[in-house]
Amino acid sequence: xxxxxxxxEWAFAAWVIEIGNGPFGALSRMLCWSAGEGTxxxxxxxxxxxxxxxxxxDVLLKxxxxxxxxxxxxxxxxGRIAHRKSERVVMPSDGYFIPDFLVYTQTVEEKExxxxxxxxxxxxxxxxxxPDSGRYSGDGSGRSSSSSSSPTTTERRSTLxxxxxxxxAAESGADAYPGAPEEPELDLDxxxxxxxx
Numbered sequence: 001x002x003x004x005x006x007x008x009e010w011a012f013a014a015w016v017i018e019i020g021n022g023p024f025g026a027l028s029r030m031l032c033w034s035a036g037e038g039t040x041x042x043x044x045x046x047x048x049x050x051x052x053x054x055x056x057x058d059v060l061l062k063x064x065x066x067x068x069x070x071x072x073x074x075x076x077x078x079g080r081i082a083h084r085k086s087e088r089v090v091m092p093s094d095g096y097f098i099p100d101f102l103v104y105t106q107t108v109e110e111k112e113x114x115x116x117x118x119x120x121x122x123x124x125x126x127x128x129x130x131p132d133s134g135r136y137s138g139d140g141s142g143r144s145s146s147s148s149s150s151p152t153t154t155e156r157r158s159t160l161x162x163x164x165x166x167x168x169a170a171e172s173g174a175d176a177y178p179g180a181p182e183e184p185e186l187d188l189d190x191x192x193x194x195x196x197x
Contacts, residue, residue, distance in 0.1 A: 004032045004036075006028070006031070010024075019059050019060070019063050022053075022056050023056040023059040026051050027066065029051045030047070030048065030051055030052070030066075030096075031098060033047055033051070035105055039092075040089045040101065040102055041075070041089060041099070041102055042069070042089065042092060042096070043066075045094065045095050048066075057096075064099065065098070066098060067096065067098075068095075069097045070091065071091055071092065073090070074088055074089065074091075075091070076088055076089075
């Protein structure tokens with residue numbers, strides 16, 4: 001899932017009040033669609049038409065919140081927040097472009113780089129927490145990479161997946177959830193009588 005970013009100032013921004021809730025709602029939906037599809041602000045005419053009325057699109061065009069574009073045109077997204085560099089967007093076909101899109105929203109590539117950084121950071125933290133214990137193998141499976149030939153029961157349980165633990169418990173006849181209260185016997189006749197009342 002991708003997120004479209006909206007600055008909090010837009011709630012009462014003069015331009016939002018001027019264009020009205022209908023066109024602003026349409027713009028918001030186009031921003032969300034573009035973020036989800038990774039088009040960097042480009043909106044095909046059929047999507048714009050399914051989201052907004054012709055009058056709403058006209059208001060957005062008149063106020064510079066939407067631009068009509070042709071295939072191959074290039075738009076430069078400048079004035080981006082934080083550390084984001086300017087981006088060039090090439091229009092894949094005729095349609096519309098949202099100039100504010102990349103000011104507040106990350107490109108697909110930026111989102112992927114941020115995701116990769118979070119994964120690397122998470123693996124690094126896991127290795128710091130369990131540097132020599134063998135509890136973290138780094139392959140994402142959660143299985144132990146310990147070289148111990150006979151793990152204790154506790155070690156064995158900590159390296160099982162949920163499915164493996166439930167299967168093992170069912171096969172051994174043990175309660176899958178130790179300490180859970182026992183389920184009461186169900187008297188179907190009494191249940192039927194209660195439901196009928």
